[in-house]
Amino acid sequence: MTNLNNHSTSNTSEEPELSMEELDAKWDALENDPEFRKKPFWQRIVEIGNVVPQSEWRKHFPRDFARNAEHYMYGAPREDEEE
Numbered sequence: 001m002t003n004l005n006n007h008s009t010s011n012t013s014e015e016p017e018l019s020m021e022e023l024d025a026k027w028d029a030l031e032n033d034p035e036f037r038k039k040p041f042w043q044r045i046v047e048i049g050n051v052v053p054q055s056e057w058r059k060h061f062p063r064d065f066a067r068n069a070e071h072y073m074y075g076a077p078r079e080d081e082e083e
Contacts, residue, residue, distance in 0.1 A: 018053060026051045 018026075030036050030047060039047070049057075062072060070076040 017055075023051065 027048075030051065036044060036047065062068070064078075064080075065072060068078045068080075071078045
């Protein structure tokens with residue numbers, strides 16, 4: 001079973017930059033794989049997340065998302081702004 005918490009935010013080796021065409025090709029390979037479609041939803045999400053390089057997650061995903069999810073999703077005040 002895949003552990004959702006088993007990811008590292010530090011990367012000791014530099015990841016190669018992938019072009020949009022390469023990312024699209026990876027996504028197409030997943031999307032067209034009949035075995036992929038048979039997997040449970042959560043496992044498909046994990047695999048889709050693995051297609052995106054960690055460097056892109058770090059650039060585009062807020063570090064405080066877990067704490068301020070309602071702010072990012074619905075525009076609620078950020079937790080650190082409430083006082």
